[in-house]
Amino acid sequence: xxxxxxxxxxxCIEGPDAFRRFDALVRGVISVPHSEIIRREREYQEQSRQNxxxxxxxxxxxxxxxxxxx
Numbered sequence: 316x317x318x319x320x321x322x323x324x325x326x327c328i329e330g331p332d333a334f335r336r337f338d339a340l341v342r343g344v345i346s347v348p349h350s351e352i353i354r355r356e357r358e359y360q361e362q363s364r365q366n367x368x369x370x371x372x373x374x375x376x377x378x379x380x381x382x383x384x385x
Contacts, residue, residue: 363369 364374
């Protein structure tokens, strides 16, 4: 029985070409530049801050400069 990788690319198929496919996949993941990873993390953190129902400690609000303490 012959397997078709076009229909299910995540299926594990053994063979002489398996290492080449695996190596190409790993190189694709590792080749993402560090600056892109940092940009994606910042984007995710900003999106997370917008969620009013998020768990954990909330960021402290800065005091308004126009307001004087009594």
